[in-house]
Amino acid sequence: MADARTLVESVLREQSGRIIATLIRLSGSFDRAEEAMQEAFTSALIHWPEKGIPQNPGAWITAVAHRKLIDSVRRETTRVEKQDSISYETSIAQSSTPDIDDDLAMQYPDDRLRLIFTCCHPALNLEAQVALTLRTLGGLATPEIARAFLAPETTVAQRLVRAKKKIQTARIPYEIPPPERLAERLTAAMAVIYLIFNEGYSATSGASLIRRDLCREAIRLGRILSQLVPEETEVTGLLALMLLQDSRRETRVNAAGDLMTLEEQDRSRWDRAEIEEGTRLVEAALRRRRVGPYQLQAAIAAVHANASSSDATDWNEIAALYGELAAVSPTPVVAFNRAVAIAMSQGW
Amino acid sequence: MRYMLLIYRSEPQGPPPSAEEARRMTDAHWALMDETKKLGIFRGAEPLEPATTATTLRMQDGKTVTLDGPFAETKEQLAGYYILDCNNLDEAIGWAAKLPMPCNGAQGCVEIRPIRPLPVREEAPAAGQYAATVNG
Numbered sequence: 001m002a003d004a005r006t007l008v009e010s011v012l013r014e015q016s017g018r019i020i021a022t023l024i025r026l027s028g029s030f031d032r033a034e035e036a037m038q039e040a041f042t043s044a045l046i047h048w049p050e051k052g053i054p055q056n057p058g059a060w061i062t063a064v065a066h067r068k069l070i071d072s073v074r075r076e077t078t079r080v081e082k083q084d085s086i087s088y089e090t091s092i093a094q095s096s097t098p099d100i101d102d103d104l105a106m107q108y109p110d111d112r113l114r115l116i117f118t119c120c121h122p123a124l125n126l127e128a129q130v131a132l133t134l135r136t137l138g139g140l141a142t143p144e145i146a147r148a149f150l151a152p153e154t155t156v157a158q159r160l161v162r163a164k165k166k167i168q169t170a171r172i173p174y175e176i177p178p179p180e181r182l183a184e185r186l187t188a189a190m191a192v193i194y195l196i197f198n199e200g201y202s203a204t205s206g207a208s209l210i211r212r213d214l215c216r217e218a219i220r221l222g223r224i225l226s227q228l229v230p231e232e233t234e235v236t237g238l239l240a241l242m243l244l245q246d247s248r249r250e251t252r253v254n255a256a257g258d259l260m261t262l263e264e265q266d267r268s269r270w271d272r273a274e275i276e277e278g279t280r281l282v283e284a285a286l287r288r289r290r291v292g293p294y295q296l297q298a299a300i301a302a303v304h305a306n307a308s309s310s311d312a313t314d315w316n317e318i319a320a321l322y323g324e325l326a327a328v329s330p331t332p333v334v335a336f337n338r339a340v341a342i343a344m345s346q347g348w
Numbered sequence: 349m350r351y352m353l354l355i356y357r358s359e360p361q362g363p364p365p366s367a368e369e370a371r372r373m374t375d376a377h378w379a380l381m382d383e384t385k386k387l388g389i390f391r392g393a394e395p396l397e398p399a400t401t402a403t404t405l406r407m408q409d410g411k412t413v414t415l416d417g418p419f420a421e422t423k424e425q426l427a428g429y430y431i432l433d434c435n436n437l438d439e440a441i442g443w444a445a446k447l448p449m450p451c452n453g454a455q456g457c458v459e460i461r462p463i464r465p466l467p468v469r470e471e472a473p474a475a476g477q478y479a480a481t482v483n484g
Binding site: 121123170173175177181 | 349435436437
């Protein structure tokens, strides 16, 4: 039945991040969670065509994977009773009931946030943080991550194995950091979320040049993060920046798949809702006067997004914003864009 | 899970620390030991004599050679350790950050290593003998 297969694939693509986050909490192990999720998706391919599609496919997968987790923990427990790491996992697995209803995901809305803080833990190196987040939360396959990094597949695979082993062996906690550590963990988490967004925005794989699901996932993560720490203006800035960039998704490439410049894009097809939300967010953040690179980039994007044409753009404003951005993040790209904005503001 | 906090520091080159400075450090260590003992997570802590007193054994051409000095001549040398029983790495990081000397700028650092439990022996000839020394 083609319908069931298509549905399994879409659940895998859109919900695997959420499902794996829950399974990691239940099992205390990235590997067991991945294994159980794969088995559950395989079961779905067999059962759904025969018995019909469940009302909440994501919850079905989670429940089946959870049962498989419990079975495998039981098998392990009888095999090696005394091993410390296993008993750690067992105690986690047994601390929650095996009966899962459709509300499971609703009861633990923070699972993905836990996951992102674990994946972005400073005890892991940055490359591992990004790879792990893309693999688990982004649902990317190892070859896709390899292409995003321009790194050999084996390197990325090793990176993932090493990172998961360290999380398990050194017991990197699966929790949202306490208030006194939250700030230092945020910077890494924001960098990773933005990287996921960019992976979706300038996708290196997939049928379409823009992988909507990755952009959506990054925006969703940015939203959760900004709800958790509403006082962090840079997190708001990041969310605004992603929304404003995403608003141009339909016009960024033409029918032939080539990238279009801002001047060439059909502005009537920009997503007004995203522009309005992004603009509102960045204005609110800037009013709190704790400016940072994400807010400044969002502000620049907002000026572009709210101009009716390239000529009508307030290039003075953009040049000034790039000036501020160059002060906090002096990169060649920023310097170049600033020079362009200054030239444009002088009518060149 | 037990973690070993390995304290590395550059060994003093200039004048020794003042009496108050030395006193402040010692007090801070006592305070940390008291606090972790009270919580029942303290499993041991000892300072080491400087690396100038170290002796290293190496195998060369199948023979044991005894050498003067530490195993590696690095700027920072192992100066002492703590063993603490923590729930997770973040707890261990929290205690490491409280160590008085090493996080003080360029003076040194703390390496945190999870302690691997001894493997269970099929037939333990003297049960508990080895584990006892490690568990304290």
